Amino acid sequence: MAKKKINSIDRTALTPNYAPAWFTPVRGKKSILWDEEGNDYVDFGGGIAVTCLGHSHPELIKVLKDQSTKLWHVSNYLYNEPALELSSLLAKKTFADKVFFSNSGNEANEAAIKLARRYFYDKGRPEKHEVVVFTDAFHGRSMLNISAGDSKSQKTGFGPLLKGFKRAKFNDLKSVEKVITKNTAAIFVEPILGESGIIRASNPFLMGLRKLADKNNVLLIFDEVQSGVGRTGTLMAYMGYGVIPDISTLAKGLGGGIPIGATLAKNHIAKAFQPGTHGSTFGGNPLACIVAKKVIEIISSQKVLSGVIKKTISFTEKLNSLSEKYDIFSDVRSAGLWIGCDFKRVKSSDFIQAAYNEGLIVVQAAGEKTIRLAPSLIISDKEINEGFKRFEKAYKNII
Numbered sequence: 001m002a003k004k005k006i007n008s009i010d011r012t013a014l015t016p017n018y019a020p021a022w023f024t025p026v027r028g029k030k031s032i033l034w035d036e037e038g039n040d041y042v043d044f045g046g047g048i049a050v051t052c053l054g055h056s057h058p059e060l061i062k063v064l065k066d067q068s069t070k071l072w073h074v075s076n077y078l079y080n081e082p083a084l085e086l087s088s089l090l091a092k093k094t095f096a097d098k099v100f101f102s103n104s105g106n107e108a109n110e111a112a113i114k115l116a117r118r119y120f121y122d123k124g125r126p127e128k129h130e131v132v133v134f135t136d137a138f139h140g141r142s143m144l145n146i147s148a149g150d151s152k153s154q155k156t157g158f159g160p161l162l163k164g165f166k167r168a169k170f171n172d173l174k175s176v177e178k179v180i181t182k183n184t185a186a187i188f189v190e191p192i193l194g195e196s197g198i199i200r201a202s203n204p205f206l207m208g209l210r211k212l213a214d215k216n217n218v219l220l221i222f223d224e225v226q227s228g229v230g231r232t233g234t235l236m237a238y239m240g241y242g243v244i245p246d247i248s249t250l251a252k253g254l255g256g257g258i259p260i261g262a263t264l265a266k267n268h269i270a271k272a273f274q275p276g277t278h279g280s281t282f283g284g285n286p287l288a289c290i291v292a293k294k295v296i297e298i299i300s301s302q303k304v305l306s307g308v309i310k311k312t313i314s315f316t317e318k319l320n321s322l323s324e325k326y327d328i329f330s331d332v333r334s335a336g337l338w339i340g341c342d343f344k345r346v347k348s349s350d351f352i353q354a355a356y357n358e359g360l361i362v363v364q365a366a367g368e369k370t371i372r373l374a375p376s377l378i379i380s381d382k383e384i385n386e387g388f389k390r391f392e393k394a395y396k397n398i399i
């Protein structure tokens with residue numbers, strides 16, 4: 001059990017918008033983190049689906065170190081080699097022809113919506129500006145993304161919000177048909193709701209969205225900030241569905257822990273981003289892009305992607321057998337190594353604290369009863385087994 005001790009570093013100067021654990025990780029290797037006291041934690045949270053290759057991956061460290069002695073930053077008035085190479089790699093491996101780089105999921109989504117609106121503006125259809133969004137959606141915390149998202153509490157006190165969003169019901173095509181008008185520019189959707197607890201769009205729903213978009217001259221935008229980069233067992237979630245978007249966003253796992261966002265688009269749409277229309281000082285940063293290129297190279301290997309499927313089976317079997325033993329969960333949903341577990345009898349916040357005490361990190365999802373697991377995609381069997389020993393102990397401590 002991790003010993004509680006208050007770190008001597010001042011904790012009063014950060015804004016209080018997060019509620020962090022009492023311990024502070026200072027080092028990580030593979031799927032283990034160590035705090036300032038030397039206590040170890042099995043990381044089943046992956047920094048919320050970010051550290052997709054675990055901590056301190058030697059190949060990521062190598063490319064980052066090499067790049068750090070060459071070039072850290074140039075403005076976007078100049079090309080840089082890592083950004084060029086990463087954009088070509090993403091274009092080769094996905095539906096996209098072009099990529100816009102930014103620093104986060106928020107910015108990637110902002111760029112996606114701006115691109116869709118500008119595309120119709122350039123086509124002489126400026127009235128097409130509305131965006132269809134969904135119940136239980138989460139797209140980030142910027143003004144645009146809280147407006148597109150469906151969380152009341154995330155909007156409280158921040159108005160006036162952005163106009164132009166029409167909400168339909170997730171997994172309900174009829175509700176989408178009702179809100180599409182001649183003014184609609186885009187349908188903006190997470191193929192799998194992440195923050196809301198790993199809820200999959202059904203195949204017919206995503207296919208239906210594609211058809212509705214085509215029929216109504218509307219762009220289909222997938223927010224793959226959390227679902228992308230191997231998380232679901234394919235490089236991007238759309239590949240598992242076989243439904244191709246017009247624009248998609250990536251962030252989180254893309255940098256394996258280095259901040260980067262990307263907005264991917266087909267050529268005829270990306271043309272709307274002519275010089276001066278949009279930009280980002282740090283977007284396409286060489287340090288971030290060199291790491292992301294290596295992440296994509298590693299994750300898109302068959303070995304890693306088939307490993308995700310095997311590990312998913314291992315996680316779900318272990319969760320199900322724990323549930324049989326203790327009657328823990330009312331539901332366990334997985335989309336690859338991205339798993340939502342609804343507790344029957346305990347609050348997720350109580351379990352998370354108990355897990356910390358036993359040296360295990362899991363992540364909160366929406367609601368009081370749900371946790372999310374989003375571990376490294378290359379977590380070892382040994383780490384999985386150790387994590388589940390701690391999971392069981394933590395649960396036993398609070399029932």
Ligand SMILES: Cc1ncc(COP(=O)(O)O)c(C=O)c1O
Pocket residue numbers: 104105106107109138139140141190194195223224225226227251252
């Ligand atoms: C689906 C989705 N979109 C967007 C975001 C926002 O990304 P960021 O926090 O990197 O801005 C998140 C973050 O959790 C997300 O899950």
